[in-house]
Amino acid sequence: MKRRLKVFAGRSNQSLAKDICNSLSIDLGRMSYTKFSNCNIKVRIEESVREDDVFVVQSGYPDTNEALVELLIIIDALKYASASRITAVMPYYPYVRSDKKDEPRISITSRLVADLLETAGADRILTMDLHAPQIGGYSRIPLDQLLIQPTLCNYIEEKGLENYIIAAPDVGSAKRAEGFARRLDVPMVILYKRRYRDDEKAKITRIIGEVKGKDCFIVDDEVSTGGTMIEACHVLKDAGAKNLYAGLTHGVLTNDACKRIEQSPLSEFITTNTIEQPDFSKFKKLKVLNVANLFSEAIAAIHMGTSVSKLFS
Numbered sequence: 606m607k608r609r610l611k612v613f614a615g616r617s618n619q620s621l622a623k624d625i626c627n628s629l630s631i632d633l634g635r636m637s638y639t640k641f642s643n644c645n646i647k648v649r650i651e652e653s654v655r656e657d658d659v660f661v662v663q664s665g666y667p668d669t670n671e672a673l674v675e676l677l678i679i680i681d682a683l684k685y686a687s688a689s690r691i692t693a694v695m696p697y698y699p700y701v702r703s704d705k706k707d708e709p710r711i712s713i714t715s716r717l718v719a720d721l722l723e724t725a726g727a728d729r730i731l732t733m734d735l736h737a738p739q740i741g742g743y744s745r746i747p748l749d750q751l752l753i754q755p756t757l758c759n760y761i762e763e764k765g766l767e768n769y770i771i772a773a774p775d776v777g778s779a780k781r782a783e784g785f786a787r788r789l790d791v792p793m794v795i796l797y798k799r800r801y802r803d804d805e806k807a808k809i810t811r812i813i814g815e816v817k818g819k820d821c822f823i824v825d826d827e828v829s830t831g832g833t834m835i836e837a838c839h840v841l842k843d844a845g846a847k848n849l850y851a852g853l854t855h856g857v858l859t860n861d862a863c864k865r866i867e868q869s870p871l872s873e874f875i876t877t878n879t880i881e882q883p884d885f886s887k888f889k890k891l892k893v894l895n896v897a898n899l900f901s902e903a904i905a906a907i908h909m910g911t912s913v914s915k916l917f918s
């Protein structure tokens with residue numbers, strides 16, 4: 606018996622889920638939610654999923670904790686409704702930056718998320734651009750990680766820049782930046798960043814590589830407060846860089862990040878809709894790439910049992 610493909614979505618990124626369904630030419634699965642006065646959530650799957658191959662789209666932002674619990678409840682409901690296989694599709698993985706024990710007595714929360722998904726009944730995880738590749742190994746169920754690199758590299762090439770380099774805003778982003786630089790066959794530089802406290806103020810103290818007279822394309826996995834990106838821009842400008850561009854997968858964009866980016870030396874700031882974005886029309890420098898096709902192709906490949914990594918080659 607051929608299992609039917611179904612896509613359901615939590616409330617964190619309904620617009621991406623609908624775009625994914627449009628691209629797959631299917632309707633979004635029907636589900637109802639109730640949030641009680643005691644803050645408990647109830648989910649009811651409003652159609653049969655017996656023996657179906659089900660994908661649940663839920664991003665880990667804006668309300669990370671509620672999105673995570675809602676996803677676990679949806680998976681549990683689908684499991685008890687006899688879905689044959691359940692894939693948690695998390696375009697932005699919750700707690701992705703809590704990926705290591707770099708201080709005493711802290712939780713590796715991104716590993717805990719993987720444990721919770723497995724306990725709830727997920728059979729697979731599909732996500733995009735993890736903060737660090739080791740997170741892929743935290744779960745004992747298969748995890749596929751999509752990358753923005755091919756899409757963003759095409760975008761960069763279409764700009765037709767002449768004399769440009771790729772910049773990693775911190776040492777943690779160096780490997781990612783190297784992937785871009787290799788693919789585009791251009792040089793790269795690495796900035797040395799320190800965060801002194803959890804107050805998220807980043808300070809860049811060194812540039813490794815030559816930037817004078819060059820356009821710079823800064824690549825990162827996410828921008829949250831914008832602190833890292835804006836600090837990187839000022840340091841690169843002071844070192845003689847010409848035009849500055851930024852490309853990153855997850856536009857968390859907390860506080861007044863959009864406004865600060867708009868006022869920064871950046872010529873363009875490119876992100877994606879892994880996180881549901883508001884209307885950016887008043888911010889001229891912000892551009893959002895839609896990743897729905899990438900996710901729908903990966904979902905189709907997982908459903909058909911064909912290669913997901915071929916999507917990156």
Ligand code: R5P
Pocket residue numbers: 774775777778805807825826827828829830831832833834
């Ligand atoms: C950190 O290691 C990440 O790669 C990003 O650089 C960081 O999440 C950016 O955060 P913010 O925009 O708050 O500086």
